[in-house]
Amino acid sequence: MHVDTEILSRIQFAFTITFHILFPSFSIGLATFLAIMEGAWLKTKNPMYLRICKFWMKVFALTFGMGVVSGVVMEFQLGTNWAGFTHPAGPVLGTLFTYEVMTAFFIEAGFLGVMIFGWERVGPKLHYLSTLLVVIGVTLSAFWILSANSWMQTPEGATLKNGVFVVNSWRDVILNYSVIPRFIHMMLAAYITTSFVIVSVSAYYLVHKRHIDFAKKCFGFAIITLMILMPVQMFVGDTVGLEVHQYQPLKTAAMEGVWETQKGAPLLLFAYPDKKLQKNLFAIGIPHLASVVNTHQWNGELTGLKTVSAKDQPVVAIVFYAFRVMVGIGVLMLLFAFTGLYLLIRKSLFDQRWFLKIAQWSAPAGFIALISGWFTAETGRQPWVVYNFVRTLDAASPVPISHVIISLLLIVIVYGIIFGVFYFMYLNKILTTGPHEELESEKMPFAYMRPDDKAKEGR
Numbered sequence: 001m002h003v004d005t006e007i008l009s010r011i012q013f014a015f016t017i018t019f020h021i022l023f024p025s026f027s028i029g030l031a032t033f034l035a036i037m038e039g040a041w042l043k044t045k046n047p048m049y050l051r052i053c054k055f056w057m058k059v060f061a062l063t064f065g066m067g068v069v070s071g072v073v074m075e076f077q078l079g080t081n082w083a084g085f086t087h088p089a090g091p092v093l094g095t096l097f098t099y100e101v102m103t104a105f106f107i108e109a110g111f112l113g114v115m116i117f118g119w120e121r122v123g124p125k126l127h128y129l130s131t132l133l134v135v136i137g138v139t140l141s142a143f144w145i146l147s148a149n150s151w152m153q154t155p156e157g158a159t160l161k162n163g164v165f166v167v168n169s170w171r172d173v174i175l176n177y178s179v180i181p182r183f184i185h186m187m188l189a190a191y192i193t194t195s196f197v198i199v200s201v202s203a204y205y206l207v208h209k210r211h212i213d214f215a216k217k218c219f220g221f222a223i224i225t226l227m228i229l230m231p232v233q234m235f236v237g238d239t240v241g242l243e244v245h246q247y248q249p250l251k252t253a254a255m256e257g258v259w260e261t262q263k264g265a266p267l268l269l270f271a272y273p274d275k276k277l278q279k280n281l282f283a284i285g286i287p288h289l290a291s292v293v294n295t296h297q298w299n300g301e302l303t304g305l306k307t308v309s310a311k312d313q314p315v316v317a318i319v320f321y322a323f324r325v326m327v328g329i330g331v332l333m334l335l336f337a338f339t340g341l342y343l344l345i346r347k348s349l350f351d352q353r354w355f356l357k358i359a360q361w362s363a364p365a366g367f368i369a370l371i372s373g374w375f376t377a378e379t380g381r382q383p384w385v386v387y388n389f390v391r392t393l394d395a396a397s398p399v400p401i402s403h404v405i406i407s408l409l410l411i412v413i414v415y416g417i418i419f420g421v422f423y424f425m426y427l428n429k430i431l432t433t434g435p436h437e438e439l440e441s442e443k444m445p446f447a448y449m450r451p452d453d454k455a456k457e458g459r
Contacts, residue, residue, distance in 0.1 A: 006396035008404040009081040012411065016073050020414055021374060022367055023067030027195025028142060028187065030060040031135045042124055048217055055435040056422075059427065061116050066423050073411065081404065083396035091163050092158050093172055096148040105142035107133050141448050142190070143183055150179035152386050153377070154247045160389050177247055181239045188233045191225070192333065193366030198222040200363035201431055203356045204437040216350055223340035223349065230334045237330070245294045249303035251380035254319035256290040257283070261304040263388065264289040278306060313408050314382040318375060326372035336362065350450055386452050409447065
């Protein structure tokens with residue numbers, strides 16, 4: 001009964017965090033994109049950049065609100081479903097979450113309204129400052145959350161005494177072994193995910209011959225951004241992989257399907273990892289390549305899953321396949337970016353309908369890769385909620401299984417209505433309407449005008 005409750009609680013938390021991570025990631029990327037576009041508008045006074053800001057600001061406001069709402073549910077779940085986790089880890093994670101609220105959330109809350117509604121009410125410098133502060137806020141928020149999550153992956157700076165973690169060094173807690181590469185990896189993922197949404201929307205307009213100049217500007221910027229960020233993300237992802245192999249060798253073993261400790265492990269292109277039989281079925285691999293990727297050595301040694309008992313192994317199949325989905329989509333996104341750059345150099349980027357039609361449907365790519373990466377990271381940590389210290393089974397609250405089932409069903413229904421229906425309904429309305437063609441392309445916001453221009457307007 002307790003095991004069933006734990007599994008259902010894990011499913012419930014996985015469901016809510018999968019929904020939640022989509023919105024903050026998109027918000028981080030959009031906020032940064034808006035800061036760049038607003039800066040370009042202030043620098044050049046090109047009204048096209050203002051139109052871009054006004055249009056994508058609507059999407060940002062809607063997405064940011066959904067992120068806040070979806071995040072609240074997880075906070076309640078920690079108390080209702082994971083009391084065995086909040087008690088020992090509370091002195092560490094409670095403080096980190098407080099830091100997030102006191103820094104990041106306060107900045108976001110203080111300047112978000114000015115950023116969204118301040119076009120006609122404040123001057124250009126204050127509005128742009130507000131936009132930059134919101135970018136700083138969402139970036140800080142991501143850092144604190146990644147710091148907390150990374151501490152759970154590589155717990156440093158605290159000692160478990162009498163069932164409760166006692167902090168020895170806040171520096172080691174905050175800047176634990178895995179936080180910096182994982183934070184950079186996450187931020188790049190957010191930027192890339194957002195770039196693909198911008199590519200998709202812009203391609204839709206180009207295919208349907210709507211808002212042509214607007215779409216070309218956004219499309220070209222996003223393609224160049226992807227061409228820069230995708231190779232960087234590959235490099236950072238490799239750094240994260242090296243860190244995982246060093247500090248969580250069993251996660252690497254699950255990612256690569258390595259059951260026996262071995263040197264020169266093959267990279268499995270396909271396999272069915274059978275945890276019951278403790279071996280791979282139908283395996284197709286490339287010799288030595290898994291060792292090269294994870295250790296940068298031809299005969300590098302990878303620890304096997306069989307070095308621990310089955311109960312101490314992660315759910316290998318989920319980690320194995322999620323990792324391949326993430327990497328596979330990443331390779332496709334890299335090829336897409338290279339193709340876009342080639343067409344841009346040939347000055348035919350906006351003329352190739354086959355490429356535009358592919359781009360039109362590319363919006364989900366970044367989100368799928370993002371979720372697959374999180375599944376790899378979180379499922380690969382199991383069966384530990386705090387790696388090698390607190391087991392997930394012991395962290396689950398001893399609540400009746402019926403309570404978890406009812407709450408899970410209610411969450412699925414409510415999330416389906418709020419996020420699955422209303423969010424996309426309003427998002428579709430924004431995208432269908434498109435950017436305004438008149439006032440924003442011809443006039444500055446009233447607060448941005450010089451005194452003599454205001455007098456001419458009679459205001």
